[in-house]
C-alpha cells in the first residue's frame with residue numbers, strides 16, 4: 001500500500017513508531033478472532049517528514065504486504081463472491097484484480113489509519129480533541145457504553161475491543177462460533193469525539209454530520225451511520241428529544257446530547273457521538289449460490305483467510321476517519337473564520 005497525505009500543516013511532530021502503533025491495532029493476525037493472515041504492516045516513511053516533523057509538503061508512506069497468497073483467491077477469478085465487490089467492479093471496469101480483492105480489499109484502510117495518526121495528533125494539540133471508538137455490538141450482543149467516560153485503555157483491554165469485559169467475552173465466543181461454522185457476524189462500532197470546539201462544519205452541503213457520514217460510509221463493509229439519538233430519536237416527542245441549553249463555566253452547554261454534538265450541520269461543542277454498522281464479512285466458507293463470468297449459475301465454496309468479524313480491527317479505522325474529517329473541518333474553519341472558535345490556533 002502506498003499512502004499520500006496532502007495538506008497537512010508543517011512542523012507537526014511525528015515519528016514512525018506513532019504511526020506503527022496505530023497500524024498494529026488494525027493489522028491482520030492479531031488474534032483468533034481476526035483473519036490469520038500474518039501481515040506485519042511495517043510502515044516506511046518515504047517523504048514529507050524530516051527530523052521528526054512534517055514539512056508541509058505531501059507525506060508519502062509505504063507498507064509492504066509480506067504475507068500475500070494470491071492463489072487462495074483463485075476461486076473468485078471467475079465467480080463473483082456474494083456481497084463482495086467482485087461483480088460490481090467487473091460491471092464497472094470489465095476487468096478486475098481478483099488477487100486479494102484488489103482495490104476493494106480493506107487493506108486500503110492502512111492509508112486512513114496512517115493519516116489518522118497525524119490528524120488526531122494535530123487535533124489533540126490544537127484543541128485537546130480526544131477520539132475513542134469501541135465495539136458496541138457483535139451480532140445481537142449489545143453493550144451499553146458511556147461515550148463521555150470510555151477510555152482507549154478500556155477498549156484495548158480485550159481482543160474484541162468492547163469495554164464491557166463480560167460482554168466482550170460473550171462477543172468473542174460468538175465470533176468463534178461463527179468462525180467454526182465457516183460463517184461470519186457483523187456489529188456496531190460506537191465512536192465519540194470529545195472537546196471538539198463549536199463551529200466546525202458548513203451550513204448546507206458540507207454539514208458536519210454529512211461529512212462524517214460520508215467518511216464513515218466510505219469504509220468497507222459499513223452499512224449505516226447514526227449520529228446522536230439516530231433512529232431511536234424518532235420514537236421521542238420534541239419535548240423529550242430537545243437538548244435544553246444552559247450556561248456552564250462560562251460556556252453555552254446542553255443538558256442532554258440527543259443531537260450528538262451537531263446542530264444545523266455545525267458542531268455545538270458537546271461530544272460528537274456516532275454509531276457505525278458493519279455487515280457480516282461477505283467471504284464465508286459456507287456453499288453459496290452465485291454466477292460466474294460466463295453467466296452460468298454456480299455454487300461457490302470459498303477458501304482463504306478472512307475475518308470472521310471485522311469489528312475488532314475496524315475500531316482504529318473508525319477513529320482515524322473521524323479524526324480526518326474533523327481536521328479537514330477545523331482547517332477550513334481556521335481558513336475562513338480565523339481563530340474564532342479554535343482558541344489556541
Ligand SMILES: Cc1cc2nc3c(=O)[nH]c(=O)nc-3n(C[C@H](O)[C@H](O)[C@H](O)COP(=O)(O)O)c2cc1C
Pocket residue numbers: 035083084085104105106109219220221222279281282283305306307310313314317
Ligand atoms: C477491517 C476490515 C477487514 C475486512 N476483512 C474482510 C475479509 O477478510 N474478507 C472479506 O470478504 N471482506 C472483508 N472486509 C470487508 C470488505 O472489504 C468489503 O465488504 C468489500 O470491500 C465490499 O464492500 P462493501 O461491503 O462496502 O459493499 C473487511 C473490512 C474491514 C473494515
